[in-house]
Amino acid sequence: MPRPPEISREQRARDREQAKQVSLRRIARLFAPHRSSLVVVIAVIVASSVVGMASPFLLRAVIDDALPHRDVRLLVWLAAGMVAVAAVTAAFGVVQTWISTRVGQLVMHRLRTDVFAHLQRLSLGFFTRTRTGEVQSRITNDIGGMQTVVTSTATSIASNLTTVVASGVAMVALSWQLSLVTLLVLPPSVLLSRRVARLRRTLTAQRQRELADLNVTIEEGLSIDGVTLSRTLGTGDALVSRFTDSSLRLTDLELRSQLAGRWWMATMSIVFAAIPALIYLGAGLPWTVGALSIGTLVAFTSLQAGVFRPLSSLLDVGVSISASLALFQRIFEYQDTAIDVDEPTDPVDLPAPRGELRISHVSFAYPGADRKALDDVDLCVPAGSTLAIVGETGSGKSTLGALVARLHDPDAGRITVDGVDLRDLRLADLAGIVGVVSQETYLLHASVRDNLRYARPDATDEEIEAAARGAQIHHVIADLPEGYDTVVGPRGHRFSGGERQRLAIARTLLRDPRILVLDEATSALDTATERAVQEAFDRLADGRTTLTIAHRLSTVRDADRIAVLDHGRVVESGTHSDLLETDGRYAALAA
Known part of the structure; x- marks a missing residue:
């Protein structure tokens, strides 16, 4: 499989500089018309996280109280409470998904229409300099590539952050000593995610450029004029070869983008899984036996798993946002292109022009x-x-x-x-x-x-x-x-x-x-x-x-x-x- 040329140091610097030019505040302004909906989503997320925090405490009560004392009535109430918590959080999840997806799609719609409307106002010189396939790629592929980030990033951050905070509070309430052990993995996790984010952002920029080239080949090769030209000049095989090479390079970039930093993230997953095992090991040592009840230990490790999952999601969202900056930069570049032939500030009416x-x-x-x-x-x-x-x-x-x-x-x-x-x-x-x-x-x-x-x-x-x-x-x-x-x-x-x-x-x-x-x-x-x-x-x-x-x-x-x-x-x-x-x-x- 042919590999794209290695990204030069100058190209990396240029991509980083372009990404810096994309202000997160400008991206946030896209969501400004939907403040009320976002407030509702955040309220639902907080409520869902708070309700979900009841589950570990119910579990501890089952293990430490209901089962040892054979209290059937208490056991029934605790089991019913677990089911109720699951039902309420599921309902909150449906509402959250509906509102957040709707807001995300409306933002995507506005972004697409704003870019298209702005392009309509640009002078002929812009379209003379720019390949048609390039323009189409930015409106479809680049904006389409943002869809997941725009649709779910804000709610994912709010949901995971709320879950991490709520879980952390509950963990401290159960055992502040064990909570300190959990904090040990946070600094290396953040550092690794930043490294992966930089790599993913560079690959995303290169991938989108290659995708634009592929679109140009399609536009030039499969239009009526393009097919006629290739048939009359006998260049069909060369065109297919060009498309094949471009597609293979794109495939390689997609693989590299998806696998970027996966070994690092896999290492962190192993660490996340090892910490509960160490806690169980420590709890069984002769000099620590009896320090924690079994219910507290099980509830804590359950909460810990509830922290690691959203924490991993937060880190992954950070990587996705960093990578998406390359896409936003390409779209904002078009939106910021100066309009040479613009509407007048104070237009003059000619209701019945003579035509001189x-x-x-x-x-x-x-x-x-x-x-x-x-x-x-x-x-x-x-x-x-x-x-x-x-x-x-x-x-x-x-x-x-x-x-x-x-x-x-x-x-x-x-x-x-x-x-x-x-x-x-x-x-x-x-x-x-x-x-x-x-x-x-x-x-x-x-x-x-x-x-x-x-x-x-x-x-x-x-x-x-x-x-x-x-x-x-x-x-x-x-x-x-x-x-x-x-x-x-x-x-x-x-x-x-x-x-x-x-x-x-x-x-x-x-x-x-x-x-x-x-x-x-x-x-x-x-x-x-x-x-x-x-x-x-x-x-x-x-x-x-x-x-x-x-x-x-x-x-x-x-x-x-x-x-x-x-x-x-x-x-x-x-x-x-x-x-x-x-x-x-x-x-x-x-x-």
């Missing part, structure tokens, strides 16, 4: 890029007019469209709609004003109807059909086996590229935005279909502001104005005929 678009001296550069994607772009698109953006690949056309849709914010300058900066509009309001049809069409693995209704959940079937007709796709949908209820398949692979493009166009038509951003929207269409869809766009653009980003100049001839981008700068601007007459960059593109 102004791009004022806008510059933008992608993080880590050597040059600006856009450099001092200054354009104005009057309401209801059409501006076409053309240029060679890499000139900044799609970046400009992304800025208009506020998928990014400019580094300098501003973009306004009717004089209002896009950064002053609520993101939901802006999405209702600006509609985007891009060259990369994404469809959900759902029915055609659901894909179209995704743009406007309250749309009627008639409105959905009208939008499909406008995008010249209704006849294709009608010929499907289940019509609009046909499932499109993963990423819409059931349809051709042109059909997917027209479904995306229909989705935008359904929203009826005031400003349209068409980023190579007809690039995947054949000439006849492109002509039909262009007619639909012409009808839609009537009275609306349209920003058309195109590579094929045939689609922009009739635009009110054309701007030519080159290396992020506007080098020419004018109508089709004027630009041809200047015999400049546009004329060279049209040649």
Whole structure:
């Protein structure tokens, strides 16, 4: 079995530093909304522990009083008391489990939804830098790995701690001399548990990274695009080998994580078992005979076992919490990721936007890029007019469209709609004003109807059909086996590229935005279909502001104005005929 590379000293230090950054107070805040429920749980735990402490004393009375004196009536009452104690503690246990599990699941639910909602607000740059499988792994595997700790840790600590304290008090009441013997094992137990916790935490961090890599392999290898790529390149065997190696490394890490410190813990278990034996041995020595009654001795050793079990559980919980800090750190890292494109502090309302678009001296550069994607772009698109953006690949056309849709914010300058900066509009309001049809069409693995209704959940079937007709796709949908209820398949692979493009166009038509951003929207269409869809766009653009980003100049001839981008700068601007007459960059593109 291949073993993962040994964890370097630097990696261990980094993992420890990351774990330190996870404040236990921050974790405790997750439980703040459930204070009342936790108080009830703690009360139930205390009551259960107090009631449970009656059992050793009942046992001592049976051995020292009821049995030697053959007191049947007392024996019956003591036996009934033992059964009653067991019944009450069992009932308390059911209530405790129900409340604690409910609180834990609600905390998990909040954590999952908060992370998902925060990720939804992050910029495209984050998802460009981060592998999809990595994001999925943190939401599912990392949060799932916390479930036991979140669900049962708080109640386990309270229950075991209460039991240890109550048992300790009862042991002192029975024999303070024997209680001192029990205390001898506590210091080495704590020291060993701390050592195991550090080892388990490091292994947990490495295991989660390996699990994320495994998820990435699954995402890349089993998606429609991934399978198509591996089949056409003949890399299936290499992909299987990569998955196998990753899975074997994960298996080894799981084993090492589970077995971490088990020999130490096993040694402590032997010590815990040896102490009662030593007590029995000591009680039978000639010079100690008669110092303790048999009932007291049996009751004490019973209490001692009741102390060692929760004490071991407490130590194990401490190890689990320490290991879980690696998981919390990974989740909090996402929650703490800065939001580049955020909601405005004082949003401005545009109840009836006209659609005047102004791009004022806008510059933008992608993080880590050597040059600006856009450099001092200054354009104005009057309401209801059409501006076409053309240029060679890499000139900044799609970046400009992304800025208009506020998928990014400019580094300098501003973009306004009717004089209002896009950064002053609520993101939901802006999405209702600006509609985007891009060259990369994404469809959900759902029915055609659901894909179209995704743009406007309250749309009627008639409105959905009208939008499909406008995008010249209704006849294709009608010929499907289940019509609009046909499932499109993963990423819409059931349809051709042109059909997917027209479904995306229909989705935008359904929203009826005031400003349209068409980023190579007809690039995947054949000439006849492109002509039909262009007619639909012409009808839609009537009275609306349209920003058309195109590579094929045939689609922009009739635009009110054309701007030519080159290396992020506007080098020419004018109508089709004027630009041809200047015999400049546009004329060279049209040649």
